[in-house]
Amino acid sequence: AQRVTQPEKLLSVFKGAPVELKCNYSYSGSPELFWYVQYSRQRLQLLLRHISRESIKGFTADLNKGETSFHLKKPFAQEEDSAMYYCALSFQGAQKLVFGQGTRLTINP
Amino acid sequence: DTAVSQTPKYLVTQMGNDKSIKCEQNLGHDTMYWYKQDSKKFLKIMFSYNNKELIINETVPNRFSPKSPDKAHLNLHINSLELGDSAVYFCASSRHDTHGYTFGSGTRLTVV
Numbered sequence: 722a723q724r725v726t727q728p729e730k731l732l733s734v735f736k737g738a739p740v741e742l743k744c745n746y747s748y749s750g751s752p753e754l755f756w757y758v759q760y761s762r763q764r765l766q767l768l769l770r771h772i773s774r775e776s777i778k779g780f781t782a783d784l785n786k787g788e789t790s791f792h793l794k795k796p797f798a799q800e801e802d803s804a805m806y807y808c809a810l811s812f813q814g815a816q817k818l819v820f821g822q823g824t825r826l827t828i829n830p
Numbered sequence: 831d832t833a834v835s836q837t838p839k840y841l842v843t844q845m846g847n848d849k850s851i852k853c854e855q856n857l858g859h860d861t862m863y864w865y866k867q868d869s870k871k872f873l874k875i876m877f878s879y880n881n882k883e884l885i886i887n888e889t890v891p892n893r894f895s896p897k898s899p900d901k902a903h904l905n906l907h908i909n910s911l912e913l914g915d916s917a918v919y920f921c922a923s924s925r926h927d928t929h930g931y932t933f934g935s936g937t938r939l940t941v942v
Contacts, residue, residue, distance in 0.1 A: 757931075764834075765873075765920065765933040805871060816861065816885045818931060820873040 723748045725810050725821035733827045734798050742793040742824050744782075744808030752810050754784055754791040755818065759805040768793075768806070778802070798828045833857050836921050836934035843911055844942055850907045851937045853921030859932070860925065861885075862904035864896060867918040867936070876919075879904050911941045 724747045734740050746752060756768040769777045771784040771791060782793045791808060808821040834855045843849050855862065864876040878886035882898040893909045908915060921934040 764935040765922075765931075767930055770930065807873060816878050816880065817863070817875045817888075819875075820865075823871045823873070825871075 723752075723810055723812070723815075723819045725808050725819055727806075727808055727821035727824050729824050730822065731825050731827070733829060735829050736800055737797050740795050740798045740802070740826065740828075742806050742808075742826065744791045744793065744821055746789050746791065746808075746810050748789075748810060748812060750812055752784075752812050754782070755809040755811070756780070756782055756791075756793050757807040757809055757820075759807070761804070765807070800828045800830060802826060803828045833932050834921055834923055834934040836919075836937050838937060839935065840938050840940075842940045842942065845911055845913060847911050848907070848909045849911060849939070850905055851919055851921075851939070852903070852905045853934055854903050855921075855923040855932070856902065857923055857932060859923035860901050861923060862898065862901070863922045863924075863931070864904065864906050865920040865922060865933075867920060869917070873920070877904075877906075908939075911939075913941050915939060916941045 726745045754771040757765050758768045759765045780795045784791050805823050805825050807823045809818040811818050836853050861880045863878045867873050875888050876890045877896045879898045895907045898904045918936045918938050920936045922931040924931045
């Protein structure tokens with residue numbers, strides 16, 4: 722079965738410090754990986770997807786098939802990055818997203 | 831103009847009651863979903879509908895019955911509510927050929 726693991730439930734860093742949110746997945750085929758973000762009292766929003774290979778709000782994520790990982794990184798954290806982050810997996814014909822448990826990121830001033 | 835809208839935003843009800851949550855999307859998407867977010871913030875799919883047809887039912891109790899009158903609407907009816915049903919329920923939609931979901935703002939259901 723497909724699974725997404727985010728090992729850190731909580732992550733706290735200081736403003737200006739680098740941040741990395743870990744995501745590992747288990748799926749034997751070709752996955753599609755996503756990061757979603759939920760700011761306080763707001764709806765879940767797509768942050769980025771691996772096929773786009775883009776940087777959104779300074780965040781990047783690289784799919785590493787060898788390590789089955791899709792870690793989210795930002796070199797300099799900002800206070801407005803504080804939110805709940807979800808890694809998610811899908812695949813051709815899946816008709817659903819499988820979410821990780823989420824990581825609550827807190828950026829301290 | 832909200833893309834995916836859910837009503838109500840908050841719902842407090844007693845055990846044993848029957849309640850419905852409505853969801854509408856104006857994006858022209860053909861696939862709609864219900865997800866449940868539990869108290870630990872874990873998101874799990876409940877149902878997926880494509881063009882009004884049920885595609886996925888992830889071992890959800892029969893007390894939960896989704897209804898899709900057209901591809902822009904996916905409502906969730908819950909019978910005989912239990913304490914464990916307390917959660918935030920999210921509706922979402924997507925085009926069939928992409929997984930870029932658009933989520934609603936959620937309905938916080940509290941069963942007392």
